[in-house]
Amino acid sequence: MPKHILIENNGDEIPSESDETLLESLHRAGYKMRVSCRNGVCEICEVKLLEGEIKQRYPELYLSVDSVQTTRSAPSVLACTCKPLSDVRVRIEGLKSPGELSVKKLLCDIKAFEKLNHDVYRIRLQMPATASLSAEFFAGQYLDIFLPDGKQASFSIGSAPDTGRDIELHIRHMPESEMSNAIIGHLKSEKTVEIELPKGDCYLQAHKLKPDTRLILAAASTGFAQVKSVVEHLLANQFGNPIYIYWGACVEEDMYLEKLPMQWAAEHPNVHFEPIVSEPENSPGWTGRTGLLPDAVLEDFADFENVEIFASGSPGMVYALLDACEPRGFDEANMHSDVFAYAPRPKS
Template identity: 75%
Template sequence: MAHQIVIENIGHSLTGQSGETLLESLQRHGYKLRVGCRNGVCEICEVRLIEGEIVQSYPEKKLMLSNTINQTSEGVFACTCRPLSDVRVKIEGLECPGELLVKKLLCDITAIEKLNADVYRVRLQLPATASMSAEFYAGQYLDLILPSGKQASFSIGSAPDQGRNVELHIRHIPDSEMSNNIIHHLQNEKTVEIEIPKGDCYLQAHKISPDTRLIFAAASTGFAQVKSVVEHLLANQFSNPIYIYWGARVEDDIYLSNLPLQWASEHTNVHFERVVSESENSPNWAGRIGLLPSAILDDFSDFENVEIFASGSPAMVYALLEACEAKGFKEENMHSDVFAYAPRNK
């Protein structure tokens, strides 16, 4: 008979088949964990049984744990342990289906150029060897690691479809010692250490429903994340409607506006709007004036089949979410890294 396997520490559950070892069930569902001998001798695949009944072939063991107060967990080996009922387990270091391995790599710095008064475009090249190669999803970010050990996160501004080439958009803040150190390193060294990939706010073109409309809301250098995702969609001939909103204080902060304008001219499903909030400091500005949430609400009367990807400060992201919720938008349809590092206060 089939049984449920609840992985307590990550909140996932899966169905195991009668006679399967715990390892076989996990691997059949696409999970990966460290294994060695596969016969219980090396003890590498040890997991903690919290609740349920199991039989283990080596070392021979039969356990039945109930969900009671002060109940201690027991170590079992995934390769020789067979559940006899629904079980709850804790598995450290488990790699979930579709999850990419995070790696520390030394990358070549191939170019650094100024895009406006304070934003640099940095181009890196990932290592070519298979053992040191890295994968990422469109919308994820990486950490730059300086020789001092200090590190800073930046959205990846290129699509995974572009192979080993990675692009970053980095704003230089002269009053920040860390920012100065990052720019100095990138301008004067040939390589930089990175940790990649990171972030749960990403998109895969083949998983999007055919009737979904996508809205991308970017503030300032948040456009890097949007660029990665949109280029991934276009590389995969994505035909759903794509609406891009790029907001900034002044016109010069929209540092790559010709690129999304080109997307819109070449693809009928792409729409691009620039929004400036301080028009008094942009004397030649003839476009939309105001804040991103207002611009989006002016253009959308309903949010049926809409998913929003928001890249910006917590204040911007939550202001947009609340404004859209007032028109019936559901929070689960908004995606942003902000939700991970600055959870919403309810």
């Protein structure tokens, strides 16, 4: 009869088949943990046993723990040689859930530095080719750039994970900001830059989307970088569900690369693109849609059944969009944005 392993880290429960070690059960379920020798010598795969009965092959050990609430007082066992004799509850430091990626700090080559409009630059980086120094990310995640003095700043990744080692960033230069000047100066003049990735819980995996999902991708300003990563990932994986892109800017000159989403819409019937300018009085040549992004979404959607929204912009824009959509039946759980992590609303 199979035993069960309750993982205290996240509350997940997985089965452990007869005669399987803890490590074998975890790997079969898609989890990753630190491991080396796999015979009990290096002790890298240490696990805290909070509850249950185990038998360890090497070093030879039998343990039965009624219940331990803190890891400090919990005995340690080795996942590679330890087998559950009953249901067990464990805590494992550094355990990676299925699909969870490792965060790495890398030194990347700066391959290109290009001005896209009056204040936005496109930077192309290339990650190291060595497998041990490579990193993965999901569409929609961001990275941190580190300057030589230790200062850091976060930027959305503007390329899809399907493009291999190449990374694209869209960075707005704000001359009044000392940090912005330092970032632009370094990327413009140096050959390499240190980054850390992946970061952020607002991401998308094409294979996990339901067949009836409608996607709204809402961006303001350089939030388009996140949208670009997501759309290119979806198209690369032949995602055929409706994709609605809303890109808001104050004035027309703040737009950049707008011909790219126009091309997506022209070549893919499931892609729809709506650029919106909120200050048409300051954009004399603009003939497109005007107003606020949340209003445009409400004009186009009578209901939000099977709709997921990915929003990239200021907290004001993201929460305004959420507040506009909820009265129409939209479920907040279906909105995804990094804003919810770095600028959460105060709990009432």
